[in-house]
Amino acid sequence: MNEERKEYWRWAESRWTNPEISDWQGRTITAGVDIGSTSTQAVILVDGELFAYSNMRTGSDSPESANHAMAWALEGTGMTLDDLQYTIGTGYGRVNVPFADKCITEITCHARGANRIYGPSVRTILDMGGQDCKAIHCDERGRVTSFMMNDKCAAGTGRGMEAIANLLGVDIGEIGDRSFQVEEEPKPVSSMCVVFAKAEVAALMRSGWSKEMVLAAYCRAMAIRVCKLLTRNKMEPDFAITGGIAKNKGVVKRIEEIMGVTALEPQGYDTQIAGALGAAIIAIDMLKKKRARGG
Amino acid sequence: MLANYGYEDASGTYYITIDTDMCAECTDHACVGSCPAGLYDIILDDYDDEVAEIREEQRNSLRTLCSGCKAGGKTDWPCTAACAAGAIRHSW
Numbered sequence: 001m002n003e004e005r006k007e008y009w010r011w012a013e014s015r016w017t018n019p020e021i022s023d024w025q026g027r028t029i030t031a032g033v034d035i036g037s038t039s040t041q042a043v044i045l046v047d048g049e050l051f052a053y054s055n056m057r058t059g060s061d062s063p064e065s066a067n068h069a070m071a072w073a074l075e076g077t078g079m080t081l082d083d084l085q086y087t088i089g090t091g092y093g094r095v096n097v098p099f100a101d102k103c104i105t106e107i108t109c110h111a112r113g114a115n116r117i118y119g120p121s122v123r124t125i126l127d128m129g130g131q132d133c134k135a136i137h138c139d140e141r142g143r144v145t146s147f148m149m150n151d152k153c154a155a156g157t158g159r160g161m162e163a164i165a166n167l168l169g170v171d172i173g174e175i176g177d178r179s180f181q182v183e184e185e186p187k188p189v190s191s192m193c194v195v196f197a198k199a200e201v202a203a204l205m206r207s208g209w210s211k212e213m214v215l216a217a218y219c220r221a222m223a224i225r226v227c228k229l230l231t232r233n234k235m236e237p238d239f240a241i242t243g244g245i246a247k248n249k250g251v252v253k254r255i256e257e258i259m260g261v262t263a264l265e266p267q268g269y270d271t272q273i274a275g276a277l278g279a280a281i282i283a284i285d286m287l288k289k290k291r292a293r294g295g
Numbered sequence: 296m297l298a299n300y301g302y303e304d305a306s307g308t309y310y311i312t313i314d315t316d317m318c319a320e321c322t323d324h325a326c327v328g329s330c331p332a333g334l335y336d337i338i339l340d341d342y343d344d345e346v347a348e349i350r351e352e353q354r355n356s357l358r359t360l361c362s363g364c365k366a367g368g369k370t371d372w373p374c375t376a377a378c379a380a381g382a383i384r385h386s387w
Contacts, residue, residue, distance in 0.1 A: 108341040137297075143342075146297035152304050152355050193305070232308070233299065 009162035032279025035093030038130025062093035113278030115142025128245035179250030188221035223254035246271035300349035317382035329377035
């Protein structure tokens with residue numbers, strides 16, 4: 001008999017269409033596609049307003065991932081690829097968006113996207129991606145004033161958290177809540193490397209630690225690691241977190257505790273679309289420039 | 296903008312900071328030719344300024360790549376010496 005093994009790391013893919021925008025013809029339509037190492041997002045704006053987006057896992061082929069993400073975002077809207085007037089590709093696979101007019105780095109796009117999601121008061125952004133972590137400083141217009149990233153290893157990234165979810169057999173969406181179900185906060189896991197952290201976690205389980213204790217220890221270790229990056233790049237309120245890990249309360253609350261700040265709330269936005277949203281916003285400026293040049 | 300390229304690992308923290316606001320006004324780009332490891336490149340950034348950056352494929356090997364210039368505790372590294380604007384800093 002063929003049995004399927006559950007994959008606990010699989011986070012939910014999603015799409016959304018704005019029910020308040022039905023008449024988009026004749027209006028300015030721009031898009032952003034963020035191909036990350038782990039997830040891909042496509043965002044469509046109509047006159048600068050969020051119209052539709054999709055958020056899905058990145059496949060092995062970047063152009064195909066971009067096509068799939070955009071096709072899913074467009075699904076059911078009546079809009080087609082030909083209706084997009086300017087599209088910007090961003091993220092790790094930004095040069096592989098077949099229908100993009102321009103590529104811009106994810107650092108610039110995340111800052112601009114966070115400026116929209118969290119408002120102009122945001123100064124420090126922590127983007128916790130699938131395989132890297134970035135501390136970004138920006139001004140009131142969402143223009144980057146400094147950045148620092150670490151993509152040397154998977155510790156402190158979404159991929160690291162996925163590995164722990166699978167190892168412990170805990171759904172990735174439950175990690176945050178369960179990490180608080182401990183009587184006392186345990187010491188963080190000591191290993192910086194995910195491979196060694198997995199070995200350490202296995203040893204802790206064998207020594208009688210509950211899954212909740214291990215999750216608390218791992219979330220704290222991840223928080224400590226990214227807080228070093230934040231401190232090094234200068235931490236200034238208001239502070240916001242983007243990327244998939246922003247959905248993990250276990251990490252977010254511990255970062256807040258260590259840094260002594262409260263992260264801004266995303267006001268209903270999916271924190272994973274920040275990069276693609278920023279790209280679509282920048283596309284509006286690019287489209288204006290293009291039209292001014294007579295293009 | 297302060298662009299920090301590099302990494303932290305178990306052995307330490309290795310970042311090269313480039314102040315691109317200073318960099319954008321430079322025309323001779325002496326940093327590019329000064330580095331024996333060829334770390335520096337000139338790019339058009341997202342704000343349409345011509346600035347220096349550390350080549351992507353070398354960002355996670357700075358400790359090794361810079362070791363020749365830093366051997367014996369030397370502090371007069373070719374890249375920082377070549378940058379007249381003082382736009383380049385090393386964290387280690």
